[in-house]
Amino acid sequence: HFSDTVDLEILDINDVPMFNQSDDQTNSEPVAYLSRKISQADGVIIATPEHNHTLTASLKSVIEWLSFNVHPFSDKPVMIVGASYYDQGSSRAQLMLRQILESPGVNAIVMPGNEFLLADVKQAFDENNNLKDAGTVKFLGSTLQKFVKFVKVINSLNEPQPTSAEDEDLTASSKIDTTIEGVDMGADDWVEQAAKKVDAVDGDTYVKLDRGILTVNQLDAFLNSMPIELTYADSNNQFIYYNHALPAKEMLAPRTPDQAGDPMSMVHPARAVKHVKEVIHMLRTGQTDEVKMPVPGNGPDKYVLHSYRAMRDSENKYLGINEYVEDLMPMIKWYLSKTGQKLVADPDAVSGASEKDSDASTGASSASDETPAATPQQPAAPETDASTGASEDDDQSAAATTATPTPAEVKPDTEPDDVTGASEDD
Incomplete structure (x- = not known):
């Protein structure tokens, strides 16, 4: 009778267990x-x-x-x-x-x-x-x-009051439920001080996860074995974790142990702040679930990609950013070797490289004739700041965020300084 009035979905409660505070089934x-x-x-x-x-x-x-x-x-x-x-x-x-x-x-x-x-x-x-x-x-x-x-x-x-990217506080001066107070965020030994402050578990102490139980050592080993570089920046814009599997000089996006705990303002130069805020705001407000940013200068043997994904809890509350960095070429080469296929340049493909001369104020890359034909081509995208994927032009930025909700893939002009805490140094 009322299909033109409401879009109705019926939810059955037959399988819901009887409530028992001592046997928490919230995650069932x-x-x-x-x-x-x-x-x-x-x-x-x-x-x-x-x-x-x-x-x-x-x-x-x-x-x-x-x-x-x-x-x-x-x-x-x-x-x-x-x-x-x-x-x-x-x-x-x-x-x-x-x-x-x-x-x-x-x-x-x-x-x-x-x-x-x-x-x-x-x-x-x-x-x-x-x-x-x-x-x-x-x-x-x-x-x-x-x-x-x-x-x-x-x-x-x-509905929350509308905010803008400019409202993002990269100094992490606010406080969230998980903020560890009384410890200087900029301290080189923030991890050690914060762990002592909250009596954090370590070693062979067990941690109950959503679908498993691991010791802290097992969890560390698991995360450090990932073939990607992981970074966690919380909803207060504090850089609180990266999987420390390699020394900084061997990482695709170099990080150093003393950076853990830093507010986002400490891991970005002033020129990048505007665009860092734009990407964080896009993820926080749900304009997109993910921003993808290839590193400039990728060639036939390396294709490094930074991905920034919003993290949310079961009630869709924003928890922060999961950044993962990976070189796609080893997997591509493995796939080609197993299937007998090869990469062939598409003459009609739109290159992701800028056709403009290098702009001193933005670092925009010039037209790339050096990229081999076998290099995968990037779709066209607005010119962007490398650290965020945000467009330099406000109108372009708006168009980019509304055209494709997720993921948003962008083309950088400058070396990535990483939205969530990569080192400025190579």
């Missing part, structure tokens, strides 16, 4: 799936029967899970509907459910009035499971239309 597939779907929805309609003058234990249990360690209902517009065998139409269950949804920890915003109470439910539907009574259908339709308006109003109030 049924609970995580519900949490993710509710977080992504514009609004939620909850249908409830009535059992002994109240709602069902199973529905109460679901709400317990969704207000224990995750809170997808917080500030979410909710409409309640219900049905019962007799003439009460679940009125008492709906009243109880409304009180639960509006309680601290759940914090849903339940639409007032306009209750839909369906009595004598066994006689209300025909053989095709459609409501028989035209008046009931009409009333339900009007209630849904009011809920759509309610959703728009509530969500407009919940």
